[in-house]
Structure formats: structure tokens, C-alpha cells
Amino acid sequence: MEWDAPVLEARDLARTYDGGAYSDSWAAVLDFQAVLRYANTHPNKGSHAISSALEIPRGRVRSWVGYDSKPDAVHGIEVAREYGWLEATPRDDTFQALNALVANVFSGGSISTRSFAPSFALNHREHRSHVLETIDATGIDYEFAHEDDDSRATEVRPTADGTVLGRTLVALGAPVGPKAELERLSLPWYLDEAPFEVREMFVLAYLANRGIHHAGKDTIQIREERPQRYRDELASFIEDIAKEPVTSTEHGITISADAARSLGLQPRYRNPKTSFE
Known part of the structure; x- marks a missing residue:
């Protein structure tokens, strides 16, 4: 690339x-x-x-x-x-925004198989979630869904031209439909040769949604009900960015304390309240 x-x-x-x-x-x-x-x-x-x-x-x-x-x-x-999505280069802020949204589809969002409309669940930061600034950077307008439903995570959904955004993310390698049901789920193709900052941004956006911190531990876990091959690929990718041990297990991924510190992650001691699948 x-x-x-x-x-x-x-x-x-x-x-x-x-x-x-x-x-x-x-x-x-x-x-x-x-x-x-x-x-x-x-x-x-x-x-x-x-x-x-x-x-x-x-x-x-x-x-x-x-x-x-x-x-x-x-x-x-x-x-x-x-x-400006078709002209965006890996060094552009526009592409970094698209890259972060692709990561959000993998880690806290979805793209409709029928309409290609994307939606993104807000993480524990709620309306301070990074995905809102990211969508703003693409120039797309959006609205919120399930704000008053305590049983579901609040979602942000692009409005005008949202389906074109969804298709753009799919063309970049974002999955369509329920990710847990995809046997051949794999990380986006462009990450193989992307500059380090693009690869790092993908990891940080992913962990902002999926990283689980526990009191008294500096390690971080990711619970993934997805194919083992995908968990292995994701763990290897995170380890390549952190340059410290990251291991794949039967039920998820464990990011070592050294890897967490290398990535600049701060403990927040929380457990996920809602599944984003």
C-alpha cells in the first residue's frame, strides 16, 4: 500500500x-x-x-x-x-475516521445485510464515546436509538447517506450481518500494509469497545464468541502493535499488563453490561 x-x-x-x-x-x-x-x-x-x-x-x-x-x-x-472517502489516503484524517469506524463495526456495531445501514453501540463512556467524534469526522449526520431503553445499549445511526457509508466500510473489509454467525470473519485487508498509526488506531478503537478491565489486575480481556481462527488473528495483530504478549484462549483474548501499558491503556475496572453482538 x-x-x-x-x-x-x-x-x-x-x-x-x-x-x-x-x-x-x-x-x-x-x-x-x-x-x-x-x-x-x-x-x-x-x-x-x-x-x-x-x-x-x-x-x-x-x-x-x-x-x-x-x-x-x-x-x-x-x-x-x-x-472525500474515495480520495482518502492512509495519512488523511478522513481515512483514519473510516478506519476507526471499521474497527467499531467489528467491536461494537453492525451493518444491515438488507440495507447496508450501519449502527454503532455507544461504549461505557456513553455520549462521550469516541465513535461520535469519528462519525463527525466523516461528515455524516446521525441520530440516536434506544436512549430510553435500559435493556439495550444506546446506538448511534448515520442518517442521510448512511447506507453509502455502510457500503464504504464493507468495501474496506467490515463484516455485514451478525458477526458471531460468520465462519470466515477476518480483519480488514488494508491493515496488512497500512502505516503503524492506522493499525494502532484500529486496535485502540476496538479495545475502547471490547476491552474488559478487572479490579486488581492490569491485564485486559476481550470476550469474543467468534471463530477461534479470528481470535487468533486478532490476538496476533494486537501483539504486533503492542510488541508485548497477547494470548488467544477458547473464549477470548488476554492482553498482558505489559501489552496494555505499551498501548497506553488506563485501567477503568468495569465489566460489560451489554453484549454488542
């Missing part, structure tokens, strides 16, 4: 959408762009001529040129570009 190059590619975002008549939604984007280019350079050509020249069904061309329609993937790409 080049540190000065954008991380997210438009085609990866496009492929989170249903392509309709296209098996590959990115192909729909390319056809749409080709039709608009041809129409702009041949302003006197109608839909029939464009269809013949590009070998694209006339009904599709007519919809795109005559009625200003566009594939859903094109709309998503345009929205993501307006927010």
Missing part, C-alpha cells in the same frame, strides 16, 4: 451494489460512463445511435441519457467522492 495513494477504489465500492442486469455492478458503472462520454462528444446522436455504437441495450441508454437515471453504484460512488 502506498501511503500517499487512496486506499478505497471506486470499483470495490461499486461491487457492494446489486448490478441488476449486470452480473458485475462495476460493468454497469463503466457502461454508464461510456454512454455519457459518447453522448457528450456526439450531442446530436440519439439513444438508438448510441446504443448501436456502444452495443448497449437502447432502453438502458434512453434511461441514462433521456431521463437522467443512473445505476445505484454510480450514485454511491458520487456520494463517497463528495465526502
